[in-house]
Amino acid sequence: MALQPPSPQSSVPRTDVANVVDAMLLDSRVKWVGIVYEATVGGVDRFTVTPYIVDPTIV
Amino acid sequence: MISRVQFLLLAVGMLCGCATQKMSGDQLARVAKDWSLSIRASQVIPVYPLTEDLQPGDVFLVQTPVEDQVKVYLAKGFLPLENLVTRLSPAGYARFYRGWPHVADGDKAPPRPWQFPKDESPDSDFSRAPLAAFPTYNFSVSRSGGLNVAIPVQSVPVGLNLLDSASANGTITLKDAFTYALPARTMFDAIHQWCRDNADYLSQYEPAESTTDGKHAANKFYLRVINRVYLVKTVDVSLFSNRGFGVGGSAGVPQPVQLLNIANATEAAKQFAAVNDILSDATSPAPRDAGAPAGAGAPQPPAVGGTVKLAMATSRSVSLVETFRRPLVIGYLASDYAIGANGKCAAPVPTLSLLEGHSPAAGKTIEYLGCDENCARIRPWIKQGTNQQKLETWLEKKGGEIAIADFLTGDYAGLRQLMVVELIEAIQ
Numbered sequence: 001m002a003l004q005p006p007s008p009q010s011s012v013p014r015t016d017v018a019n020v021v022d023a024m025l026l027d028s029r030v031k032w033v034g035i036v037y038e039a040t041v042g043g044v045d046r047f048t049v050t051p052y053i054v055d056p057t058i059v
Numbered sequence: 060m061i062s063r064v065q066f067l068l069l070a071v072g073m074l075c076g077c078a079t080q081k082m083s084g085d086q087l088a089r090v091a092k093d094w095s096l097s098i099r100a101s102q103v104i105p106v107y108p109l110t111e112d113l114q115p116g117d118v119f120l121v122q123t124p125v126e127d128q129v130k131v132y133l134a135k136g137f138l139p140l141e142n143l144v145t146r147l148s149p150a151g152y153a154r155f156y157r158g159w160p161h162v163a164d165g166d167k168a169p170p171r172p173w174q175f176p177k178d179e180s181p182d183s184d185f186s187r188a189p190l191a192a193f194p195t196y197n198f199s200v201s202r203s204g205g206l207n208v209a210i211p212v213q214s215v216p217v218g219l220n221l222l223d224s225a226s227a228n229g230t231i232t233l234k235d236a237f238t239y240a241l242p243a244r245t246m247f248d249a250i251h252q253w254c255r256d257n258a259d260y261l262s263q264y265e266p267a268e269s270t271t272d273g274k275h276a277a278n279k280f281y282l283r284v285i286n287r288v289y290l291v292k293t294v295d296v297s298l299f300s301n302r303g304f305g306v307g308g309s310a311g312v313p314q315p316v317q318l319l320n321i322a323n324a325t326e327a328a329k330q331f332a333a334v335n336d337i338l339s340d341a342t343s344p345a346p347r348d349a350g351a352p353a354g355a356g357a358p359q360p361p362a363v364g365g366t367v368k369l370a371m372a373t374s375r376s377v378s379l380v381e382t383f384r385r386p387l388v389i390g391y392l393a394s395d396y397a398i399g400a401n402g403k404c405a406a407p408v409p410t411l412s413l414l415e416g417h418s419p420a421a422g423k424t425i426e427y428l429g430c431d432e433n434c435a436r437i438r439p440w441i442k443q444g445t446n447q448q449k450l451e452t453w454l455e456k457k458g459g460e461i462a463i464a465d466f467l468t469g470d471y472a473g474l475r476q477l478m479v480v481e482l483i484e485a486i487q
Contacts, residue, residue, distance in 0.1 A: 003451055006465055009464070
């Protein structure tokens with residue numbers, strides 16, 4: 001039985017975005033990852049990282 | 060001397076309630092499941108037992124973890140509705156049903172104008188409510204083995220006894236079905252406002268980790284918000300006897316009474332009237348006068364719920380119509396909002412998608428909690444050899460099948476610690 005698909009993660013600091021994306025892509029079903037800027041808190045840029053199994057550009 | 064017809068009708072009156080009263084716990088559970096499976100086929104989450112008191116805006120606290128919810132849903136066929144937290148009354152009906160007659164917000168919001176159109180009368184009038192339609196369901200029923208498909212209406216056991224048969228096939232048609240809803244966006248705003256206002260109350264349901272049999276799991280709580288309900292007022296049940304007669308002949312009744320004998324129209328009409336009289340008595344709150352003709356001197360038949368009327372009958376088939384005083388909710392659609400840290404409500408996930416196993420990916424966001432010491436050890440370890448596969452297998456067994464990305468930086472500190480001990484340190 002396969003693991004659940006990864007969930008979107010919020011408040012990811014810029015320095016760890018790459019590692020979070022890397023972990024999400026360990027799931028071979030994940031084909032796309034969205035990175036959306038949230039805010040800068042205490043001088044740290046924060047992002048929401050969202051994995052997609054289905055092409056999110058097709059509505 | 061009691062006539063043959065009267066005797067059988069008395070038996071019907073006594074047996075129609077006993078059919079359900081004597082069912083064992085297992086049979087009752089199967090009743091709920093079979094009924095629910097039929098409703099689920101229409102992409103609606105079933106309500107069991109049927110109730111009038113469920114409407115959009117009802118918020119339930121769901122304590123069962125999602126994985127367990129799915130198991131309960133598959134095993135029982137429905138989700139118990141317990142822990143009603145609040146009933147939201149968001150404005151939005153007038154806008155959503157713009158131009159729809161007699162739909163307003165506030166005290167006149169649906170379903171009240173349809174439930175109680177006249178203050179002094181308890182009778183409903185849903186003729187202006189949005190209509191819905193359900194397919195006809197087929198089922199089989201056996202007295203000896205319990206009700207293979209039983210439904211929370213009384214027509215089936217009544218019909219089975221009228222047929223005087225041990226088993227039958229049948230169809231059930233949900234007539235006079237209605238639906239109404241509020242849009243998910245309106246409900247989203249309302250529940251998030253409620254969450255902000257009740258953060259202190261919700262904070263006691265923050266995510267927590269527990270250990271059962273050495274297996275770590277993240278216990279999450281959800282708010283289930285109803286946004287659409289389906290109601291039914293009338294149920295038609297047709298039963299067709301498919302084999303020998305069950306109780307006939309064992310109590311002085313040599314053969315089943317032919318309720319509709321075309322050759323003797325007068326007698327058939329009398330028998331129809333007599334049967335409906337008995338059924339009417341069974342649903343009447345007040346006992347019949349002693350001097351009344353039908354059922355006089357007989358034990359009072361048990362109450363059978365809604366009003367059941369015989370529509371058609373032959374020696375091998377019977378059709379009944381059961382009408383509830385007011386429409387009852389048979390199913391709903393809802394969204395689940397996970398309760399996060401500090402009582403904050405997360406993004407909604409459609410309950411049905413969750414239960415049917417559809418991926419909630421890109422729907423439910425978790426908070427990044429940083430890469431702690433164990434995360435920092437696991438990340439390079441995964442890259443070595445077949446360690447990723449080992450971790451996936453371990454997560455399937457002990458991690459509730461969560462994704463590796465969630466496991467690394469989500470709210471699973473205890474689980475990461477356990478993994479390091481069992482997979483990394485154990486081998487070194």
